[in-house]
Amino acid sequence: MAELRVRIGALELKNPILSASGTFGYGLEFSGMMDIRKIGAFCTKGLSLKPRAGNQMPRICETPGGMINSIGLENVGIDAFETEKMPAIRKTGATVIANFFGDTEADYIEAARRLAAMDGVHALEMNVSCPNVDKGGIEFGGDPAFLEKLTAAVKKAAAGKTLIVKLSPNVADIRPFASAVENGGGDAISAINTLKGMSIDVKTRRPKIKRVFGGLSGPAIKPVALKMVYECVKTVKIPVIGIGGIASLDDVLEFLIAGASAVQVGTMNFVEPSICQRLAEELNVYCDREGIARVSALVGTLRTG
Amino acid sequence: MAELRVRIGALELKNPILSASGTFGYGLEFSGMMDIRKIGAFCTKGLSLKPRAGNQMPRICETPGGMINSIGLENVGIDAFETEKMPAIRKTGATVIANFFGDTEADYIEAARRLAAMDGVHALEMNVSCPNVDKGGIEFGGDPAFLEKLTAAVKKAAAGKTLIVKLSPNVADIRPFASAVENGGGDAISAINTLKGMSIDVKTRRPKIKRVFGGLSGPAIKPVALKMVYECVKTVKIPVIGIGGIASLDDVLEFLIAGASAVQVGTMNFVEPSICQRLAEELNVYCDREGIARVSALVGTLRTG
Amino acid sequence: MWFGADKTMKSKIVSSREVKRGYFRMEFEFSGDAAPGQFVMLKVAEHNDPLLRRPMSIAGLENGVMSVIFKVVGRGTALLAEKRAGDHIDVIGPFGTVFTPPQTGPVLLVGGGIGVAPLLFWMKRNPPRAAAAFIGGATENDILCADEFSEVHIATENGSHGRKGLVTAPLVEHPVYRDKTGYLLACGPTGMLKAIDQLAAKDGLRGELSLEERMGCGFGVCLGCVCDTTGGRKRMCVEGPVFKTGEVLWRN
Amino acid sequence: MWFGADKTMKSKIVSSREVKRGYFRMEFEFSGDAAPGQFVMLKVAEHNDPLLRRPMSIAGLENGVMSVIFKVVGRGTALLAEKRAGDHIDVIGPFGTVFTPPQTGPVLLVGGGIGVAPLLFWMKRNPPRAAAAFIGGATENDILCADEFSEVHIATENGSHGRKGLVTAPLVEHPVYRDKTGYLLACGPTGMLKAIDQLAAKDGLRGELSLEERMGCGFGVCLGCVCDTTGGRKRMCVEGPVFKTGEVLWRN
Ligand SMILES: Cc1cc2nc3c(=O)[nH]c(=O)nc-3n(C[C@H](O)[C@H](O)[C@H](O)COP(=O)(O)OP(=O)(O)OC[C@H]3O[C@@H](n4cnc5c(N)ncnc54)[C@H](O)[C@@H]3O)c2cc1C
Ligand SMILES: Cc1cc2nc3c(=O)[nH]c(=O)nc-3n(C[C@H](O)[C@H](O)[C@H](O)COP(=O)(O)OP(=O)(O)OC[C@H]3O[C@@H](n4cnc5c(N)ncnc54)[C@H](O)[C@@H]3O)c2cc1C
Ligand SMILES: Cc1cc2nc3c(=O)[nH]c(=O)nc-3n(C[C@H](O)[C@H](O)[C@H](O)COP(=O)(O)O)c2cc1C
Ligand SMILES: Cc1cc2nc3c(=O)[nH]c(=O)nc-3n(C[C@H](O)[C@H](O)[C@H](O)COP(=O)(O)O)c2cc1C
Ligand code: FES
Ligand code: FES
Numbered sequence A, B: 001m002a003e004l005r006v007r008i009g010a011l012e013l014k015n016p017i018l019s020a021s022g023t024f025g026y027g028l029e030f031s032g033m034m035d036i037r038k039i040g041a042f043c044t045k046g047l048s049l050k051p052r053a054g055n056q057m058p059r060i061c062e063t064p065g066g067m068i069n070s071i072g073l074e075n076v077g078i079d080a081f082e083t084e085k086m087p088a089i090r091k092t093g094a095t096v097i098a099n100f101f102g103d104t105e106a107d108y109i110e111a112a113r114r115l116a117a118m119d120g121v122h123a124l125e126m127n128v129s130c131p132n133v134d135k136g137g138i139e140f141g142g143d144p145a146f147l148e149k150l151t152a153a154v155k156k157a158a159a160g161k162t163l164i165v166k167l168s169p170n171v172a173d174i175r176p177f178a179s180a181v182e183n184g185g186g187d188a189i190s191a192i193n194t195l196k197g198m199s200i201d202v203k204t205r206r207p208k209i210k211r212v213f214g215g216l217s218g219p220a221i222k223p224v225a226l227k228m229v230y231e232c233v234k235t236v237k238i239p240v241i242g243i244g245g246i247a248s249l250d251d252v253l254e255f256l257i258a259g260a261s262a263v264q265v266g267t268m269n270f271v272e273p274s275i276c277q278r279l280a281e282e283l284n285v286y287c288d289r290e291g292i293a294r295v296s297a298l299v300g301t302l303r304t305g
Numbered sequence C, D: 001m002w003f004g005a006d007k008t009m010k011s012k013i014v015s016s017r018e019v020k021r022g023y024f025r026m027e028f029e030f031s032g033d034a035a036p037g038q039f040v041m042l043k044v045a046e047h048n049d050p051l052l053r054r055p056m057s058i059a060g061l062e063n064g065v066m067s068v069i070f071k072v073v074g075r076g077t078a079l080l081a082e083k084r085a086g087d088h089i090d091v092i093g094p095f096g097t098v099f100t101p102p103q104t105g106p107v108l109l110v111g112g113g114i115g116v117a118p119l120l121f122w123m124k125r126n127p128p129r130a131a132a133a134f135i136g137g138a139t140e141n142d143i144l145c146a147d148e149f150s151e152v153h154i155a156t157e158n159g160s161h162g163r164k165g166l167v168t169a170p171l172v173e174h175p176v177y178r179d180k181t182g183y184l185l186a187c188g189p190t191g192m193l194k195a196i197d198q199l200a201a202k203d204g205l206r207g208e209l210s211l212e213e214r215m216g217c218g219f220g221v222c223l224g225c226v227c228d229t230t231g232g233r234k235r236m237c238v239e240g241p242v243f244k245t246g247e248v249l250w251r252n
Helices: A077-092 A107-118 A144-157 A175-183 A219-235 A249-260 A275-290 B075-092 B105-116 B142-156 B175-183 B219-235 B249-256 B275-290 C073-079 C115-124 C168-173 C190-203 D077-082 D114-126 D168-173 D192-204
Strands: A006-007 A010-011 A017-019 A041-043 A060-063 A066-069 A097-100 A123-125 A164-166 A187-192 A195-198 A213-217 A240-243 A261-265 B005-010 B011-013 B017-019 B041-043 B060-063 B066-069 B095-098 B123-127 B162-166 B189-192 B193-199 B215-218 B240-243 B262-265 C011-020 C023-030 C039-043 C054-056 C061-064 C065-071 C088-095 C106-111 C131-138 C152-156 C181-188 C206-210 C226-229 C232-235 C242-244 D011-020 D021-029 D039-043 D054-057 D060-062 D065-071 D088-095 D107-112 D130-137 D152-156 D183-187 D206-210 D226-229 D232-235 D240-243
Touching: A017 A275, A041 C106, A060 A213, A066 B219, A077 A097, A107 A123, A107 A144, A123 A261, A123 C054, A123 D226, A144 A164, A144 A175, A175 A187, A175 A219, A175 A261, A187 D206, A195 B219, A213 A219, A213 B219, A213 D077, A219 A240, A219 A249, A219 B066, A219 B215, A219 B219, A219 D183, A249 A275, A261 A275, B011 B066, B017 B275, B066 B193, B066 C088, B075 B095, B075 B105, B095 B105, B105 B123, B123 D021, B123 D054, B142 B162, B142 B175, B162 C226, B175 B189, B175 B219, B175 C152, B189 B219, B215 B219, B219 B240, B219 B249, B249 B262, B249 B275, B275 C242, C011 C065, C023 C088, C039 C065, C054 C065, C054 C073, C054 C115, C061 C115, C065 C073, C065 C115, C106 C115, C106 C168, C115 C131, C115 C181, C152 C168, C168 C190, C181 C190, C190 C206, C232 D065, D011 D065, D021 D077, D021 D088, D039 D065, D054 D065, D054 D077, D060 D114, D065 D077, D088 D130, D107 D114, D107 D168, D107 D192, D107 D206, D114 D130, D114 D183, D130 D168, D130 D226, D152 D168, D168 D192, D183 D192
Parallel strands: A017 A041, A017 A261, A041 A097, A097 A123, A123 A164, A164 A187, A187 A240, A240 A261, B017 B041, B017 B262, B041 B095, B095 B123, B123 B162, B162 B189, B189 B240, B240 B262, C106 C131, C106 C181, C131 C152, C181 C206, D107 D130, D107 D183, D130 D152, D183 D206
Antiparallel strands: A006 A010, A060 A066, A066 A213, A195 A213, B005 B011, B060 B066, B066 B215, B193 B215, C011 C023, C011 C088, C023 C065, C039 C054, C039 C088, C061 C065, C206 C242, C226 C232, D011 D021, D011 D088, D021 D065, D039 D054, D039 D088, D060 D065, D206 D240, D226 D232
């Protein structure tokens, strides 16, 4: 039994396999399909102060090796999350990372304050990169100077809880954004969110997604994600959590070798609901077989040159 | 028999199916595998004034629904192209778009002048987006102001030949780059070149590409390409040629409906050497079946809202 | 448990045959129960393309063998149609709400095209309850499983089988509809369901409609399948696919 | 013509069997000719994942039936191994250079693992020419087709079959090697080929080596398969895979 524990800021995780926000609901939906205590943590659907109905339908479609979504950050809101979801989540024994976003800086700060104070929330993940909602998302994460300021303000509101900042890949160079998170006092970076994409139904000549553009995820984006994660790792000292197209143990290993301290699995939860648990088990078997005593010894072992 | 001819600047193409630079060699390699006169045009491997040996091996690898390459713009150089390749190419009766690049602005201008003057070259495609070579590529296409200046200078050197400028997708927003080409006097835009990506061999813990990063292409990138092409179309009045992940007639139609005047097929030439010819034939059958008299009537027919 | 942490756990296909041109009926082993109205999510290919599972209504479940009936409409269903007895298929489910007509009283089944699948399952589990089935389709080739219902009324758009026109025509003429004692269970294209919903409202009948939508997951986490109802925004895969008449706020 | 504009043109598989654990021999219909040393590009899946074709040396071609021998090393070859007689496979080729030993004189064949495939083809086309074959592999399981050669010398790294050690050991002891009249045709892992190249230089023999590299296209347009030679940078799929001894500038 290899040592799979990893540390992200103040947060200690059982293992480095997490499930990604927006692909794991509020954690409860997977009961009976997998054992949520066997994975490092799960990230909640992105939460906002007020509940949101999200975008109009259709808001998902399939693409080669991936999918596009334009859910529009539908969520129950932080109040309902606290009263209707958290009691049940606490009972599962899951490690909970509350993913959140806001429409304004004040919203972000207030959401972070609320979630940080919530019993059973172990860490926060700030989404500054959702391309779906008119006023949210990309604007917050699109300017390094503003991102640094936002990170600092939110970190203060998080009152000691680990703050992970999740970056957008829809930038020319992700490195200044990684630095902004580090300089703003963020505890960790997670990357990547979805790439902007589009698909057309040629029969109806309509976009397959009502709002035309959506976020591309799944195996198709893995090479882009891995490259950006590697760039973040080379830029900052804080831990980086790798996300994007993970579907197999080899994919997990690619991100760890590139320097990610942990990974999140997104789209593939839809295809194989128990994938995170399977990958955690396979990672353990792999480490034992390869004589790797602690998984952290794998992190950043890429041999270049 | 539908009217498949389309016009890109001064260039009239038999049909809107072209093969993309770097995936079709110098056109001669496909003889016996397809009839090059049946496609709109082919884009040569990127040419430079001096021959180049390209990057070290390994320089390709497969990814989910795509591939990464880091060829490093290996090419025979414009002299050898003229003396060793062009005579044979002229005999094929192909419509030739000479793709080119340089290390300096002066190189670009001189390459354009040479190619524009070459008998049998019908149009030029300027690659400002190759991420593979230390001093070339992204730097030229990464700043709209510079891109506009370069386009204007090269357009002058092209002495009336149609100049297509090929854009990089590795930018936060492609629209200023599209405008730069238009303002600089470019006749058309082609988009997209490859997305930056990375892949690791977990057994050896080495990057699968010697230079670590490479360009991602193939079906995986189609949604990203389509979105960027649509953005270009909405931004400029000059024609846009759609490139990225095209593998089927439906893919061609997606780009045309989004507003591309023509398309280029890249990676799929490797998998199915006669794909461009097949798609041109299928497009004709489709137009006839749907009662579309001229293919240009399809362009930009996306219904939104 | 209906599936394990092992990705390779799959159900063995017992049979697969083309019942009408482009329509297939597939049977596979399935341990566990399911109720009429529910669906399963099938993985059609081993690899990442096509990536997502495909939802299929359960058309029957008996002695550990589940059946589905599907129409080939795209890549996923084309791949499904290539599978043969003895092959394995990766199935998860059952998911979704079930038909819950009142304990007593006659039930009218209305199916359009492939929509007969869940009705067939309900009928098999409740044989004496179904007063009549109404089956519609574009042509004769689109009328499925008609001979498995005892009283059946058929309508095709081109008149090639049964009445010419929509399936709602024979429905509204049926005595059990006209005397308003019939409870409707309907599944089919959205247009048909909307028409039935409006008829039921106008004529004062109650019933349930099984809807369809693109689904990313099938178990409530992607939020890709929502529809608006009188009770707010619902996920079609968890709070549906079966909704009461009068509940759905139809888009356009 | 060996393939048409129609994407669906495929070759019918005549047989496929596992000849050793993890090694398969597949035969499929092939109209047209090919020469020993050449290879074909096989599409292993219908859809986009895995995307690229896989190169395979031609192990035989007789009466319109081509054979290949392959080892399952990854996803592509695993999918190939699932194919059965009667299935179809999308093949393009032949591509690449051919073995061109001098018109007369004894030939020594040296194959490592799956590298015997093109040698087998050459031997079948030139039965009296092969003086001896030298076949090496990690274990007994990796020694392929040994019984199809008349004079054969075997070496395995673990000694489970033939001599323990590398295949170069029996090679250099062979009289036809020692008297320098032998012309070498070798195919196998890069390390083996490099060793043979160096031996040949040292001992003054000539011959040809068939190299391997990841290939994107197989016909010279992706430039993904280059290697440096005394004649400059060459594409392994067009100017190779067969190179003369002394021609390749070995990387590290
Ligand atoms: C709860 C539920 C139960 C279903 N039961 C059945 C059934 O019993 N038999 C049957 O034949 N079909 C059923 N469907 C529809 C079936 O899931 C789709 O036909 C199938 O997913 C199409 O896959 P494809 O790859 O062949 O088509 P694609 O290439 O993905 O798409 C082809 C066309 O089908 C549409 N489509 C894709 N997915 C769906 C979907 N989930 N729902 C509706 N349309 C879709 C696309 O928009 C497109 O127009 C059901 C759908 C749902 C949501
Ligand atoms: C000219 C030529 C002839 C060949 N002939 C044969 C043959 O007769 N029999 C046979 O079994 N194999 C042969 N190969 C190798 C064969 O093409 C690869 O084993 C195969 O492509 C691997 O595919 P995969 O999807 O199973 O493995 P992948 O999952 O793609 O890769 C598994 C491993 O194989 C390596 N690999 C992938 N492609 C190649 C390649 N083209 N060449 C070498 N290594 C590769 C990868 O780097 C990786 O380490 C030949 C290769 C070439 C270039
Ligand atoms: C349907 C869907 C909804 C998502 N919702 C959110 C969200 O609410 N907040 C967030 O930070 N990321 C969200 N994401 C992004 C994922 O968490 C993840 O970053 C992305 O999908 C890439 O990982 P993958 O390729 O493994 O899916 C969503 C992704 C999908 C597919
Ligand atoms: C192996 C390879 C080499 C390429 N070389 C060039 C090049 O020399 N010049 C250029 O402008 N684009 C080059 N490209 C980019 C393609 O022309 C095309 O823009 C890209 O591959 C996206 O299209 P696809 O997804 O259809 O392949 C190359 C692509 C590949 C795969
Ligand atoms: S299909 Fe994912 S929530 Fe319904
Ligand atoms: S494999 Fe493409 S050039 Fe050789």
